Amino acid sequence: MPFDVTQPPPRPPTLEAAQAVIDVLWDTLGQMQARILELEEQRRLTSRNSSKPPSSDGPGTERRYPERQRSGRRRGGQPGHPGVKRALVPREEVDQIYPCRPVERCSCGGEIQVAEAPCERHQVFELPPIRPHVIEYQRYAGVCTGCGQRWEGALPAGVPRGQWGPGVLALMALLAGEYHLSVRQIRRLLQDVFHLDVGLGTVSQAQEPVSNALAGVVEDLQAAVRRAPVVNIDETGHRQGRLRQWLWVAVSATQSVFRIDAHRNRAAAQALVGKDFTGVVGSDRHSAYGWLDPSHRQLCWAHLLRDFQRMAERPGRAGEIGADLLAYGRGLFTLWHRWHEGRLTRDQFKQFMGLLRQLVELTLTAGAYCGHPATEHTCQNLLGLKEALWTFVDTPGVDPTNNAAERALRGSVIRRKLSFGTQSTRGNRFIERLSTVAATCRQQDRAVLAYLREAIEAFLFGRSAPPLVPVPDS
Numbered sequence: 001m002p003f004d005v006t007q008p009p010p011r012p013p014t015l016e017a018a019q020a021v022i023d024v025l026w027d028t029l030g031q032m033q034a035r036i037l038e039l040e041e042q043r044r045l046t047s048r049n050s051s052k053p054p055s056s057d058g059p060g061t062e063r064r065y066p067e068r069q070r071s072g073r074r075r076g077g078q079p080g081h082p083g084v085k086r087a088l089v090p091r092e093e094v095d096q097i098y099p100c101r102p103v104e105r106c107s108c109g110g111e112i113q114v115a116e117a118p119c120e121r122h123q124v125f126e127l128p129p130i131r132p133h134v135i136e137y138q139r140y141a142g143v144c145t146g147c148g149q150r151w152e153g154a155l156p157a158g159v160p161r162g163q164w165g166p167g168v169l170a171l172m173a174l175l176a177g178e179y180h181l182s183v184r185q186i187r188r189l190l191q192d193v194f195h196l197d198v199g200l201g202t203v204s205q206a207q208e209p210v211s212n213a214l215a216g217v218v219e220d221l222q223a224a225v226r227r228a229p230v231v232n233i234d235e236t237g238h239r240q241g242r243l244r245q246w247l248w249v250a251v252s253a254t255q256s257v258f259r260i261d262a263h264r265n266r267a268a269a270q271a272l273v274g275k276d277f278t279g280v281v282g283s284d285r286h287s288a289y290g291w292l293d294p295s296h297r298q299l300c301w302a303h304l305l306r307d308f309q310r311m312a313e314r315p316g317r318a319g320e321i322g323a324d325l326l327a328y329g330r331g332l333f334t335l336w337h338r339w340h341e342g343r344l345t346r347d348q349f350k351q352f353m354g355l356l357r358q359l360v361e362l363t364l365t366a367g368a369y370c371g372h373p374a375t376e377h378t379c380q381n382l383l384g385l386k387e388a389l390w391t392f393v394d395t396p397g398v399d400p401t402n403n404a405a406e407r408a409l410r411g412s413v414i415r416r417k418l419s420f421g422t423q424s425t426r427g428n429r430f431i432e433r434l435s436t437v438a439a440t441c442r443q444q445d446r447a448v449l450a451y452l453r454e455a456i457e458a459f460l461f462g463r464s465a466p467p468l469v470p471v472p473d474s
Helices: 015-043 166-177 183-194 200-205 207-227 266-273 301-312 316-340 346-367 373-384 403-418 425-443 448-460
Strands: 141-143 150-152 230-240 243-251 256-261 280-283 297-299
Touching (some): 166 448, 200 207, 230 403, 256 266, 256 403, 256 425, 316 373
Parallel strands (some): 230 280
16 A cells, blocks of 8 residues: 555554664664765865866856956066067078168258168068978889890889878878877868878878887887886876777876876786886876885875865864865975975975974874764875875975876877777877877977977888987997
């Protein structure tokens, strides 16, 4: 018989049964209250208190950084500010010179005597009309008058079998892998700017020879990163067709390596830097890095500030602990910047950090028993990794943030939003290798397009590409 909600429920027959019902209802109420608090906290998540990107914040979200108070001055350079001007190109590098001479006579009738040197050099930079440089190789054939054997002239070494030279291949690869242009956009750009009529399939197929030319270089870079004393690691989502995958990056001082993996776990992280990595890894608190000893890790304090902000927004004692940790984290960055600006000596910096470490760990200990489950869990986790909070204090080359790896992935995040990802394993290898070489070239102040062209030319001649890893002196 269905229960009639208009009538009060039947009373339990005994006091014991009534108490059992009360206990169940009380437990249910507690679970509902905890769930409500959890949902309310999820609703408050923004880029300020979580790892959500700023683009996901709604229009009413508080700014990550409060707006500065207006100074009352006009925008732009202020009076007395030295202007920045482009340096003049030396005369021997100028393509055309047009002397601009004054009139021969003054309005009074006098003759104008012109100085030998110009009073001003005004240079205008212009792009010349771009036309493809076409090289035609004419192969001739002949027949032996003695035996009748046919002979044909061979193409010189290094000449590609296709129609596109190393410069065109390098440009198409760079536009696709680094500038996030679609195949159709690349085709239009080549037609509009370079007057090259390229098919859509050709743009895609051009990635394979470039990828092959970079394979050996990337292997050397992978080995170099695994030997580095300090690397920063991060990962972001990637899609191959309908498959969800992950793009990983490891950044050392002079090299970067990208790798696409089907998983976001310990095995994927170890495949990137090696199971026996002996250096220091800067990262967030993702469990994939749990195999590393805390003494060989540096947790990202930028991520921790967002965790502390979320804790500070909770009610009661948990909020007070979060506010204290947030203040200590901001103080840490103040000390870090003052030391790098030369306003603190190394000894002063280490002394202040020692005091700050005591305050942070005492606060984390209090938070581990504050009564709020989420805050307790975060504080207990950080206490288990407390050595990894302070590696940057004593280890040269270690930063308190993971910004190096996050910056390296920023372009990949943009590409993910603009495209459908890759469609094959071949596409994955192209993205890995092109991103690795381009990021490393920029770290080493090398022109990416010029390097890609050199690498492709070397591949066509059967030589090794120019190294991006310093060769040790013999």
